Amino acid sequence: xxxxxxxxxxxxxxxxxxxxxxxxxxxxxxxxxxxxxxxxxxxxxxxxxxxxxxxxxxxxxxxxxxxxxxxxxxxxxxxxxxxxxxxxxxxxxxxxxxxxxxxxxxxxxxxxxxxxxxxxxxxxxxxxxxxxxxxxxxxxxxxxxxxxxxxxxxxxxxxxxxxxxxxxxxxxxxxxxxxxxxxxxxxxxxxxxxxxxxxxxxxxxxxxxxxxxxxxxxxxxxxxxxxxxxxxxxxxxxxxxxxxxxxxxxxxxxxxxxxxxxxxxxxxxxxxxxxxxxxxxxxxxxxxxxxxxxx
Numbered sequence: 001x002x003x004x005x006x007x008x009x010x011x012x013x014x015x016x017x018x019x020x021x022x023x024x025x026x027x028x029x030x031x032x033x034x035x036x037x038x039x040x041x042x043x044x045x046x047x048x049x050x051x052x053x054x055x056x057x058x059x060x061x062x063x064x065x066x067x068x069x070x071x072x073x074x075x076x077x078x079x080x081x082x083x084x085x086x087x088x089x090x091x092x093x094x095x096x097x098x099x100x101x102x103x104x105x106x107x108x109x110x111x112x113x114x115x116x117x118x119x120x121x122x123x124x125x126x127x128x129x130x131x132x133x134x135x136x137x138x139x140x141x142x143x144x145x146x147x148x149x150x151x152x153x154x155x156x157x158x159x160x161x162x163x164x165x166x167x168x169x170x171x172x173x174x175x176x177x178x179x180x181x182x183x184x185x186x187x188x189x190x191x192x193x194x195x196x197x198x199x200x201x202x203x204x205x206x207x208x209x210x211x212x213x214x215x216x217x218x219x220x221x222x223x224x225x226x227x228x229x230x231x232x233x234x235x236x237x238x239x240x241x242x243x244x245x246x247x248x249x250x251x252x253x254x255x256x257x258x259x260x261x262x263x264x265x266x267x268x269x270x271x272x273x274x275x276x277x278x279x280x281x282x283x284x285x286x287x288x289x290x291x292x293x294x295x
Contacts, residue, residue, distance in 0.1 A: 144243075
């Protein structure tokens with residue numbers, strides 16, 4: 001979803017940072033399982049994999065400001081979240097343990113160029129697969145299927161989907177696709193729409209009762225709900241489809257096929273569910289396992 005180009009400000013006001021590491025927040029308890037590192041991995045014909053082997057580490061592009069997905073701890077400089085766990089799982093199956101991973105935070109607008117330039121070997125960070133992006137880069141996955149949803153206060157049962165937003169105050173990022181969707185579909189009146197520069201501002205307004213709902217991808221909203229499970233919940237009725245993929249150099253089909261194999265094994269074998277439960281699952285919202293595209 002295009003709103004993620006503005007995600008760099010997600011942690012403004014310190015909302016997510018203060019939640020990081022506390023009871024009930026992603027990574028605070030029930031940590032994701034450690035990944036067994038595969039040995040003697042070969043990916044014939046992959047220039048990207050050859051580059052990883054030559055340098056002795058993998059460089060992964062991630063987000064650093066999305067609670068429950070890709071979040072960098074300001075104190076430890078460690079990364080956590082569902083996207084990060086997926087990135088680690090792939091690295092392990094390619095033969096690289098956590099000590100052989102270099103994370104590189106790349107904003108949404110710079111993802112394609114980072115892959116084209118070889119600045120990162122692959123990218124995992126709420127990266128929606130679409131036709132336009134496929135012209136520039138390759139994708140494995142999806143490893144998660146997100147959709148526009150609503151974050152509301154835990155005790156609010158009046159909002160059950162977009163059709164119940166009439167008369168309700170809705171907040172999202174300025175100029176974002178989700179808030180445009182709310183306007184275009186007339187889900188609520190124009191005077192009830194609030195727009196801010198980042199989601200943390202919207203979530204703060206939701207907490208104080210100034211707005212009734214925050215809208216964007218459900219994966220992002222689940223991160224906030226997981227941070228504050230006693231305050232917030234995700235409605236759980238997505239009204240768009242956003243398949244998140246792992247971005248790869250466009251011409252590297254051997255690596256794309258290998259990563260798809262890794263993801264399929266995780267999805268069918270149970271590791272995917274464990275990683276979800278340890279991160280976004282703490283929001284209390286279940287997730288449907290994705291179906292790989294394999295183009």
